[in-house]
Amino acid sequence: MVELEQRHSLEPLVLPRMGNRIWTLAAALSGIVLILLIPVASALMGQAGIAPDFAARLLPPDWAHWFGTDQMGHDLLARTIKGLRTSLLVGLLASCCSVLIATVLALVATAGGRWADALVSLLVDATIGLPHLVLLILICFALGGGPVAVTVAVALTHWPRLTRILRAEVLQIRQADYVVSARHFGKSWVAITFTHILPQILPQMLVGLVLMFPHAILHEASLTFLGFGLDPTRPAIGVMLSDSMRYLTAGKWWLGLFPGLCLLLLVLSFDAVGNGVRLILNPRTSQT
Amino acid sequence: MTLLSFNDVDLSFSRYDGLLTAREIPILKRISFSLKCGEVVALIGASGGGKSLIAHALFGILPPNALIRGDIRFDGQRVDDGSRPSLLGRRMALVPQSISHLDPLARCFQQLRWAARRAGLRVNDAALVAMLTHFGLDARAAQAFPHQLSGGMARRMLMAIATVGNPDLIVADEPTSGLDDDNAAIVLSKLKSMADAGKGVLLITHSLATALAYADSVCLVRQGRVEGVERAEAFEGCGQGLSSDYARALWHALPQNGFRVTGDA
Amino acid sequence: MLEAQNICFRYRAKSPVLDSVDLAVHPGEIIGLTGPSGAGKSTLGRILAGHYQPASGRILVDGIFHPPGFNPVQYLHQSPVFAVDPRWTIGRIISEAWQPDETLRQAFGVSPAWFDRYPHEISGGELQRVALLRAFAPQTRYLIADEISAQLDPLTQAQIWSVLLKQAESRRLGVLVISHDMPLLRRVAQRIVTI
Numbered sequence: 001m002v003e004l005e006q007r008h009s010l011e012p013l014v015l016p017r018m019g020n021r022i023w024t025l026a027a028a029l030s031g032i033v034l035i036l037l038i039p040v041a042s043a044l045m046g047q048a049g050i051a052p053d054f055a056a057r058l059l060p061p062d063w064a065h066w067f068g069t070d071q072m073g074h075d076l077l078a079r080t081i082k083g084l085r086t087s088l089l090v091g092l093l094a095s096c097c098s099v100l101i102a103t104v105l106a107l108v109a110t111a112g113g114r115w116a117d118a119l120v121s122l123l124v125d126a127t128i129g130l131p132h133l134v135l136l137i138l139i140c141f142a143l144g145g146g147p148v149a150v151t152v153a154v155a156l157t158h159w160p161r162l163t164r165i166l167r168a169e170v171l172q173i174r175q176a177d178y179v180v181s182a183r184h185f186g187k188s189w190v191a192i193t194f195t196h197i198l199p200q201i202l203p204q205m206l207v208g209l210v211l212m213f214p215h216a217i218l219h220e221a222s223l224t225f226l227g228f229g230l231d232p233t234r235p236a237i238g239v240m241l242s243d244s245m246r247y248l249t250a251g252k253w254w255l256g257l258f259p260g261l262c263l264l265l266l267v268l269s270f271d272a273v274g275n276g277v278r279l280i281l282n283p284r285t286s287q288t
Numbered sequence: 289m290t291l292l293s294f295n296d297v298d299l300s301f302s303r304y305d306g307l308l309t310a311r312e313i314p315i316l317k318r319i320s321f322s323l324k325c326g327e328v329v330a331l332i333g334a335s336g337g338g339k340s341l342i343a344h345a346l347f348g349i350l351p352p353n354a355l356i357r358g359d360i361r362f363d364g365q366r367v368d369d370g371s372r373p374s375l376l377g378r379r380m381a382l383v384p385q386s387i388s389h390l391d392p393l394a395r396c397f398q399q400l401r402w403a404a405r406r407a408g409l410r411v412n413d414a415a416l417v418a419m420l421t422h423f424g425l426d427a428r429a430a431q432a433f434p435h436q437l438s439g440g441m442a443r444r445m446l447m448a449i450a451t452v453g454n455p456d457l458i459v460a461d462e463p464t465s466g467l468d469d470d471n472a473a474i475v476l477s478k479l480k481s482m483a484d485a486g487k488g489v490l491l492i493t494h495s496l497a498t499a500l501a502y503a504d505s506v507c508l509v510r511q512g513r514v515e516g517v518e519r520a521e522a523f524e525g526c527g528q529g530l531s532s533d534y535a536r537a538l539w540h541a542l543p544q545n546g547f548r549v550t551g552d553a
Numbered sequence: 554m555l556e557a558q559n560i561c562f563r564y565r566a567k568s569p570v571l572d573s574v575d576l577a578v579h580p581g582e583i584i585g586l587t588g589p590s591g592a593g594k595s596t597l598g599r600i601l602a603g604h605y606q607p608a609s610g611r612i613l614v615d616g617i618f619h620p621p622g623f624n625p626v627q628y629l630h631q632s633p634v635f636a637v638d639p640r641w642t643i644g645r646i647i648s649e650a651w652q653p654d655e656t657l658r659q660a661f662g663v664s665p666a667w668f669d670r671y672p673h674e675i676s677g678g679e680l681q682r683v684a685l686l687r688a689f690a691p692q693t694r695y696l697i698a699d700e701i702s703a704q705l706d707p708l709t710q711a712q713i714w715s716v717l718l719k720q721a722e723s724r725r726l727g728v729l730v731i732s733h734d735m736p737l738l739r740r741v742a743q744r745i746v747t748i
Contacts, residue, residue, distance in 0.1 A: 025307055177635040180604055185650045185690070186623035195649075196638055280307070335632075335677055335704035439590060468589040468733065496707050497736075510706070511676075541711035544736035549711045 021279065028276025031269035035088070038266070042085040048078040050235065058247070061254050068254035070240070071247065080259045082235035084266055090151050091216040097155035098216075099162060099209045103201070106166035110174060111189060120167070124160040132157060136219055140228045150229045154216045162208040166201055173197050203281035210274035214267035221263060237263050290364075291488040292346075292380075292457055293322035297358035299341055301351075312355065316341060319358070319514055321507045325456065328480060328489040330499035330520075333509035339492050340385075342509075343459045347382050348372050362457065377407045380457035381450040385465060387442045390434040390449075397430040400449050407453025416452070423448045423478065440471030447478060458482055459490040464498055476502045496523075496538055508535055554579050555601060555626060555695045555727055560610035562596055570596050573610070576746065578695060578727040583718070585742030586731045592748050594731045598697040601729065602628035615694070623692040631700040633684040637672045643683055644668030651690035661686040661716055678709035685717060695727040703732065714741055 053073035061068040067076035109120035127135070136153045143149035173179060173196065182192050223229035224238025232239050237259050244255035299316040315338045323329045333339045344350045346360060346367065360367040362375060391399055397416070404411050420430055423444045429437060437445060443463060451458060460479055464472035476491075480502045483489045493499050499506055500523050508515040516532030523529075527536040540546040555578040562571040570593040578584050578601075588594050599605045601612060603619040603626060611618070614625055630636040637646045647653065647663075658665070661682050667675050675683075681701060688696060698717070702710035718741060721728050730742050738745050 022308065177630055178638045181628075181636050182649060184603065184624035184627065186621075187649070199640055200638075332706070334706040334709060337676070466590060468591075470589075494704055494706065538707045541707040542736070543707075543711075543734065543740040547711050547714070547740045549708070549715050 024272075024279050025276055027272040028279075031272035031276070034265065034269045035273070038081055038084045038088060041081050045078045045081065048075055050074070050079075050082065058252055060252075061258075067258040068252075070243065070255055074235075076240075076254065076258055079235045079240065080237070080262050083237040083240060083259065084262060086147070086230065086234065086236050087217045087220055087263070087266070090147060090154065090220045091213050093151045094154035094158065094216045094220075095209050095212040097151075098158040098212055099205050101155070102159040102162035102166055102208065103198075103205060105159065105163045106170050106201075107193060107197075109163075109167050110170040111193070117167075120163065124163050127157065127160045132219075133222065136223055137226065137228050140223055145228060145231065147230055150220050150223055153223065154219050157219075158212050158215060162205075162212070165208065166204060169201050169204055170197055173200050203277075207274060207278045207281065210270060210277055213270040213274075217263070217267060217270075289325050290322050291325050291362065292490065293361045294319050294342070295359040295361070296320055297342075297345065297356065297360060299338070299345055299350075299354060299356045302353050302355055314512065316345075316512045319509075319512075321514060321517055323457070323488045323490055325488050326483055326486050327505065328483045328491055328503045330491040330493060330503035330506045331509055332493060332496055332499055332506055335494050337509060338512050339494075339509055340461055343382060343461050343490070343492055346380070346459065347376065377403070377453045377455065379455050380459065381453065381455040383443075383447050383450045383458065383460040383463055385462045387434050387437070387446070389446065390442075392434055395431055395433060396437070396445050396449075399434075400430070400445075400452060403449045404452045409453060411452075419452065420448055424474070439466050440468075440474060443467060443471070443475050444478070447475065451482070455487070457488045457490065459492070461492045462494070463491070464493065464495070472498065497542060497544070506535075508532070508538065510534065554613075554615060555729075556613040557597070557601055558611050558613065560597065560600060560607045560612070562593065562600060562605065562607050569608075571600075571607070571748075574748065576601070576729075578729050580694065580727050581722070581725040582744075583721065583728045583730060583742050585738035585745035586729055586748065587733055587735065587738055587745060588748040590733065594733075594748065595699050597748065598699045598729065598731050599628060601695075602626045602697045604628060623690065625692055625694040626697065627688040627690075627693045627695070628697045629684060629688055629699060629701045631703055632677075633680045633701075634672055634677070636684055637680070639672055642669050642671060643675065646672070647683060647687045650687045651692075653686055653689070657689065657720075658686065660720060661689075662712070678705050678713065681705065681709075681713055682716070685713070689720060689724070693726065695729070696721065697729045697731070699731045700733075702737070703734070710737070 053069070056065070056069050056073045058071055059065055059069040065075050065077065067080060070076055070079065105120050105123070109117045135157050139153035139156055140149045143152055179192055179196055182196060187195075220229060221236075221238040221241070224236050225242045227242065229238055230236040232243075240259045241256055244252070244259070247255050297316065297319040298314065299319075300312045300314040302310040302312055305311050319342060321329065321331075331339050331342060341350065341354075345354075345356050348369065350356065362380060365371055367375065390396070397420075400416055400420070401413075404416065417427070417430065420426070425441060425444055425448065429441055429445065434442065434445070447460075447463075458479065463475050463479065467475065476498065479489050479491060483504075491499060491503055496506075500520050503520045505517060505519050506523070507517045515534040516530075518530055518532070518535050521529070522531075523535070523539050527539040530536045530539065540548045557574060557576040560571050560574040561569055563569040574597060576584075576586075576597070586594055586597070596605065600607050603612065603624055614620070619626070641649075663682050663686050667679065667683070672680055702713050705713065714737075717728070730738060732738055
């Protein structure tokens with residue numbers, strides 16, 4: 001080590017490419033900050049954005065109301081943040097459930113023999129084959145709408161892709177020589193699953209979770225926008241966007257623009273976090 | 289005439305300790321050796337000891353987090369990103385370890401043709417067929433896909449493709465791994481005959497016994513350092529002609545000699 | 554006695570790799586197995602260790618089929634790095650099989666300083682010693698050593714074999730040494746079988 005430092009005068013033949021590590025990590029960090037800001041800001045705002053104020057209806061953006069106000073006199077900034085918080089909660093719950101479903105199905109498919117594998121493959125193909133939104137609406141409608149129904153609907157529709165990835169991964173690990181060795185040291189499949197397989201696929205699960213988040217949030221918003229999701233009195237991005245439709249033609253542009261932009265920003269934040277997590281956890285990129 | 293020389297080449301990998309702090313992990317330390325035209329030099333060392341990285345450093349195919357210092361010269365010219373493109377495939381060529389370095393979807397003859405074109409040659413098919421014959425490969429092998437070749441044929445095909453540009457230096461990375469003795473002997477004597485024809489051959493292998501039978505000199509690499517450069521003839525008898533203790537310990541540890549455990553490692 | 558009786562094995566849609574092979578390894582016996590590459594040396598080794606099921610024929614370990622639980626026939630890989638979980642420390646890797654005592658650990662030249670390191674942080678020769686120590690659990694009665702020193706330098710190879718032969722003798726283990734290196738087999742094996 002010391003010896004190497006002393007020889008810095010020699011010009012290196014090949015410079016290591018630093019990649020975009022710093023930028024990726026900085027973007028991920030800003031993403032995390034933005035995401036964490038939402039519940040904090042929402043808590044600090046108390047009742048703002050929920051209580052109507054009919055004296056201040058449909059005001060364009062100014063210093064008192066940065067995003068303007070809506071037809072009930074709600075402050076749009078406060079309402080947007082509250083809506084995003086709901087989205088976050090639904091997204092988090094739904095994504096976690098989806099990852100859980102994907103993991104369990106991947107393990108069942110790989111451990112349960114040929115029939116279990118065929119069954120899981122059929123489930124995956126069937127779910128991917130059905131139009132996404134139709135399935136979402138169907139489940140949400142059957143459960144009668146509301147936050148629980150939205151969460152269940154999103155959770156039940158987002159696992160197939162990750163299941164496929166995890167299944168392939170687990171299959172490969174089960175064939176690995178160290179797993180074969182463990183078998184011949186008398187370890188049970190259950191023990192091997194917990195000690196060898198799950199730790200190995202944990203990075204995939206994490207990246208899958210983070211990258212599923214924006215999908216979940218967007219689908220929650222679309223469901224609500226279409227009127228099958230959260231009820232219209234609660235602050236939700238989907239509700240706000242569908243309400244704004246009625247006023248857009250009247251020139252009230254701020255009603256749709258700001259909530260929409262914020263939703264986009266949140267989705268991009270998750271994407272940045274996902275890329276950061278992937279950069280660190282993927283052994284192929286972790287050193288560049 | 290010295291064809292290739294490594295002068296105090298260090299190689300290290302940078303690994304991230306935390307998110308942004310990188311640590312340098314030295315792999316090769318002060319590697320120095322040289323190779324003349326008409327000579328087979330063997331680089332010997334345990335697998336995973338970094339021998340292959342010496343070849344990768346020469347050909348500029350190290351992973352992006354590798355850091356290299358020192359001076360590599362080919363025919364008196366410094367080898368770096370600027371000079372490398374004019375050398376690769378034309379003046380120096382790498383025979384890779386395995387068949388996976390060939391395109392699985394193209395017939396071997398086509399790949400040979402591509403290699404000739406990359407080397408800037410304008411050769412006709414007849415010349416290429418003659419070349420394959422020289423390596424003991426017939427028309428059926430030429431029309432085969434890589435996976436249809438046996439291990440020994442695949443290795444000869446890799447050699448044919450690597451040397452189509454008539455390079456002055458041939459670097460063979462573990463050319464006998466996975467081959468039985470007969471096929472290994474064919475491949476190695478082919479390399480030896482190229483050296484006899486005035487080329488320089490760098491043979492990278494973990495097997496001392498293999499190297500001794502075909503190399504002129506042997507460069508012993510241990511834990512990232514060159515532990516000694518010996519003439520191949522010096523490995524005989526009790527090893528009294530060997531200059532380093534490590535070489536002598538290796539010689540005595542061979543099963544066909546003493547199979548003795550001596551030295552510090 | 555570890556017995557292979559009339560073993561046949563083929564990979565899908567290929568001509569058989571192994572055709573009615575018989576082999577027996579007695580406790581305390583060291584047998585060399587050699588043959589050209591592709592002759593099925595490793596395949597036979599893995600069948601003996603119970604990793605593969607033969608198409609026909611049977612493997613008997615001291616008169617019975619491979620029992621469930623700890624396998625008395627342990628298989629040692631050419632590249633120990635594939636036989637250990639890359640995310641585990643050396644200490645955890647060894648203790649997955651058993652807890653060796655101090656004397657045996659020293660006999661195999663496994664340093665306690667490695668115990669909190671990861672497999673890629675020690676050398677191939679060192680990792681092969683770790684794999685050996687791990688396979689020398691009390692329940693082990695036979696070892697299949699598949700080219701375990703092919704990738705090591707001669708010095709490390711001699712060291713590994715000196716430890717292995719000494720320990721196998723004191724435990725009266727039966728060892729099948731698979732290698733293409735005839736001088737090595739002549740050194741270590743009492744009898745050499747060619748397939």
